[in-house]
Amino acid sequence: MEEEIEQLTRAIAHIPTAALYMSRARLLWRLQRHAAAMADFEKAAAMEGPGSGAAAALQMARDVLDYRNTDMLNP
Numbered sequence: 924m925e926e927e928i929e930q931l932t933r934a935i936a937h938i939p940t941a942a943l944y945m946s947r948a949r950l951l952w953r954l955q956r957h958a959a960a961m962a963d964f965e966k967a968a969a970m971e972g973p974g975s976g977a978a979a980a981l982q983m984a985r986d987v988l989d990y991r992n993t994d995m996l997n998p
Contacts, residue, residue: 924950941970941977948980957988 931947948963964984967977 924954939966939970941967941975944970945977945980952984957984960984961988 928947928950931943935943944963944967948960951960951963961984964981968981971977
């Protein structure tokens with residue numbers, strides 16, 4: 924996966940597109956590099972605008988990171 928991330932990074936440096944940012948964000952997310960993935964989701968959403976797939980992916984990622992199950996916490 925690291926090689927794929929490097930390829931996407933080179934492609935983004937050449938011609939940044941929302942699709943490239945989304946692809947890299949998904950790979951970063953799978954590697955649990957959430958901060959970097961969120962940055963790419965945000966860039967893709969800014970390029971595509973509200974109501975886009977990138978904006979939906981960004982919101983889902985935020986929801987995952989914001990999830991808290993208070994029933995599982997020890998007092």
